[in-house]
Amino acid sequence: AARDHGGRSGALTGPPVMEEEELVAKIDVNPPKGTRDFPPEEMRLRNWLFHNFKEVSRLYGFEEVDFPVLESEALFIRKAGEEIRDQLYCFEDRGNRRVALRPELTPSLARLVIQRGKSAPLPLKWFAVGQCWRYERMTRGRRREHYQWNMDIIGVPEVTAEAELISSIVTFFKRIGITASDVGFKVSSRKVLQELLRRYSLSENAFGKVCVIIDKIEKMPIEEIKKDLTSVGLSEDVIKELLQVLSIKSLAELEDILGSGEAIADLKYLFSLAEKFGYSDWIQFDASVVRGLAYYTGIVFEGFDRAGKLRAICGGGRYDRLLSTFGGDDLPACGFGFGDAVIVELLKEKHLLPELSLQVDNIVCALDPDLRGAAATVATILRGKGQSTDLVLENKPLKWVFKRAARANAQRLILVGTKEWEKGMVGVKILASGEQYEIKVDELD
Numbered sequence: 001a002a003r004d005h006g007g008r009s010g011a012l013t014g015p016p017v018m019e020e021e022e023l024v025a026k027i028d029v030n031p032p033k034g035t036r037d038f039p040p041e042e043m044r045l046r047n048w049l050f051h052n053f054k055e056v057s058r059l060y061g062f063e064e065v066d067f068p069v070l071e072s073e074a075l076f077i078r079k080a081g082e083e084i085r086d087q088l089y090c091f092e093d094r095g096n097r098r099v100a101l102r103p104e105l106t107p108s109l110a111r112l113v114i115q116r117g118k119s120a121p122l123p124l125k126w127f128a129v130g131q132c133w134r135y136e137r138m139t140r141g142r143r144r145e146h147y148q149w150n151m152d153i154i155g156v157p158e159v160t161a162e163a164e165l166i167s168s169i170v171t172f173f174k175r176i177g178i179t180a181s182d183v184g185f186k187v188s189s190r191k192v193l194q195e196l197l198r199r200y201s202l203s204e205n206a207f208g209k210v211c212v213i214i215d216k217i218e219k220m221p222i223e224e225i226k227k228d229l230t231s232v233g234l235s236e237d238v239i240k241e242l243l244q245v246l247s248i249k250s251l252a253e254l255e256d257i258l259g260s261g262e263a264i265a266d267l268k269y270l271f272s273l274a275e276k277f278g279y280s281d282w283i284q285f286d287a288s289v290v291r292g293l294a295y296y297t298g299i300v301f302e303g304f305d306r307a308g309k310l311r312a313i314c315g316g317g318r319y320d321r322l323l324s325t326f327g328g329d330d331l332p333a334c335g336f337g338f339g340d341a342v343i344v345e346l347l348k349e350k351h352l353l354p355e356l357s358l359q360v361d362n363i364v365c366a367l368d369p370d371l372r373g374a375a376a377t378v379a380t381i382l383r384g385k386g387q388s389t390d391l392v393l394e395n396k397p398l399k400w401v402f403k404r405a406a407r408a409n410a411q412r413l414i415l416v417g418t419k420e421w422e423k424g425m426v427g428v429k430i431l432a433s434g435e436q437y438e439i440k441v442d443e444l445d
Ligand SMILES: OCc1cccc(Br)n1
Pocket: 103, 104, 132, 133, 134, 143, 144, 145, 146, 339
């Protein structure tokens, strides 16, 4: 085919055919599988959510911390068969180091606490909002990343710490319009299991595995649960008794079986504190709550939607032995994780998604190309006053400027015209009312 100067074929109807070496395959413009972009409208919702996370953390006197998304793989290798380990996003880096994209924030927090050692003034009240990763086979089409809000209290052995954390989540829910009729917290303690299993010689390591297995009780057939429990050494009778205890929904009934040990004492204290915090109608005892992380050692809780349509909204608990698993000295610790996905599904269900749109105070436009500099001066003055200002950077018809102003919900349109500028003035149009007037630049407020 004849070639024109651009090296393209002479074909007049088809698309331009590039030279072989010029051929560039169009890249996939979607984000990697299981990940999300945050275009402006999504980013506004995310910022709104994170602002509420951070505002509650501030209200509770917590300090913000953060850690690398990339951590040593060793931080997450626990022996209890957790899902979080099966789905670890791990690889070997160019220095042949085994590393992983963090699947949760708590191990990083524990690492930093150990690093800070005795210099850290206890109790520590730290919070973080960070992206966490898992490598899940996309068969289920689920996401591979989410952002998690964490709040942790390090150095307080009393249940007052767990009560404080649950209070902070209730405060968050209230801020965004979620009520106790929408959401509740199932609360229990791993000490229930511990005290029950202490009657049978079960190894420490097996305890973590038992908890991880039980956490799947609503997600797997009961026969599989029983098979897994047998594989960690529980007899048929013990499994039967265990499953019976897990169905208990009242503390009184639990006390009849367990007697008055630490588990009951902790739970009674937590429920009495809930009364004082004013969130009694948000929480209920449920012995089946164990959470799927092996390192919990005491109170555990999870936020659930009462309509039963969604996965757990958040979850947490006490983890008094985590630091020593990393070679540090143990410190009492508790915390929770709150993901950014289920909560948005809940807000959609409840028609509580906030109306968030782009807002600017001013749009500044030069009516003549020679006034671009003047328009830049005006925009700088307005920005110096803390006013968000969109400066039109090219020659555009007024129709275009008005359209952009409407899209940006601009309060004012500032027009820089030759006649006005000669008098040191600009034209102002209040877009809501249509009112328009001229004003001296140095009187702009
Ligand atoms: O909730 C577990 C989890 C961990 C990392 C990333 C995602 Br998505 N989900």
